[in-house]
Amino acid sequence: MSKTDDNLKIAFADESQTNIEYLAYAQKAIDEGYVEVAQLFREAAGAEVVHALTHLKVMDVVKSTRENLREAAEGESLEIMSMYPKFIEEAEGEGRKEASESFRIAFEREKHHRDMFRQALKRMSA
Ligand SMILES: [Fe+2]
Numbered sequence: 001m002s003k004t005d006d007n008l009k010i011a012f013a014d015e016s017q018t019n020i021e022y023l024a025y026a027q028k029a030i031d032e033g034y035v036e037v038a039q040l041f042r043e044a045a046g047a048e049v050v051h052a053l054t055h056l057k058v059m060d061v062v063k064s065t066r067e068n069l070r071e072a073a074e075g076e077s078l079e080i081m082s083m084y085p086k087f088i089e090e091a092e093g094e095g096r097k098e099a100s101e102s103f104r105i106a107f108e109r110e111k112h113h114r115d116m117f118r119q120a121l122k123r124m125s126a
């Protein structure tokens with residue numbers, strides 16, 4: 001893996017993360033009555049999506065829909081099998097109730113995502 005491949009991964013993660021943060025900032029701005037500031041955050045959030053998608057295109061990770069379904073199901077599986085159970089356990093061990101609850105909500109939903117993707121894949125193969 002080259003330096004540029006690594007950098008693409010980092011930039012993609014950063015842009016994706018920034019998108020969500022800006023959406024959350026926009027919501028906060030609305031809650032505080034700063035509608036125009038909310039608009040700035042929403043606009044920038046949209047641009048970050050374009051940046052992330054452009055990086056993703058260069059990274060060549062978007063394949064055929066059949067392959068994407070397989071990849072997505074695997075990713076969800078990984079979250080269900082190893083990531084979230086470990087995170088929930090560690091959060092509970094540290095007495096971080098709010099974090100463990102957040103992990104648990106996602107964990108439960110990922111099962112649904114995985115099954116949806118698997119079913120779509122099955123229908124495609126039928
Ligand atoms: Fe950006």
Ligand SMILES: [Fe+2]
Nearest residue numbers: 076109110113
């Ligand atoms: Fe998911």
